[in-house]
Amino acid sequence: MTKISIAAASAATEADLSSARLGQRFGRLDLQSQLALLAASSLKINFNEFAPDRIGICLAASAGSLSTDVNFWNGRDSAGGPSPTLFAYTLPSAAVGEIAIHFRLTGRNLCFVGDDKILLAEAADLIRRGEADGCICIFCEVVTTGCGKLISAAPIAEARAIFLKRGEGLRELRELDRDMKPLCALISQTKSAG
């Protein structure tokens, strides 16, 4: 059986964005894509060590693109109409594209709208099936204030990332490893202790 391990884990919150330096175009990304890209970047994986088409990207977005959809809708009455840039991010999988562009990755990708319960398992399957050697897994929870009012949810802006790869890593992926939040915390603790 193929051994799959967690090679790195990271997290990003809205507070981290102001100090992020991820290129001239980072500012035009929507909040979800910024958080996803920052979390992926914080993994500090040298993707050049892999073939670009052998790295997959799996994203779960808890509220899809709803926060950006609301922002876009709210801009409909402004002069010139809503922002065309924002329109590009009314696609829930936009963050996957931004990560792929930033790191020049061309491998398989998946996007789920919902929680992270099957994210790691799907990414691991991608590797087991031989379709990738590694996979960036991102879980975004983005609910802006305006969106939160609409769906009666508390505002949140966080992203977590885990890089899975074939072979040895910081920790072997177990069948019950599903929740990104405790897993990322555990990896951080392990790294700190090490």
Next chain:
Amino acid sequence: MQVSTQELKSKIIESLKLQDITPEQIDDDAPLFGTGLGLDSIDALELVVLLEKDYGIVIKDIEEGRPAFRSVKTLAEFIAAKRPQ
């Protein structure tokens, strides 16, 4: 009515949310798209919105606007010629 290239550069940076770049770093004659500032097709649409919102200029035919989007200088000249008095 003239528009200063300095003002226009500031508006472009703000509108396109460009990071780590100042108006002084943008050459008046440098191409906006491709090389130079490296803008893309979504940025072009954002500039069309900028012209309407800030200068009252509506571009209905993209071909009409194409020469204007060559550089900051040509865009400033276009605004000066088309801006409602």
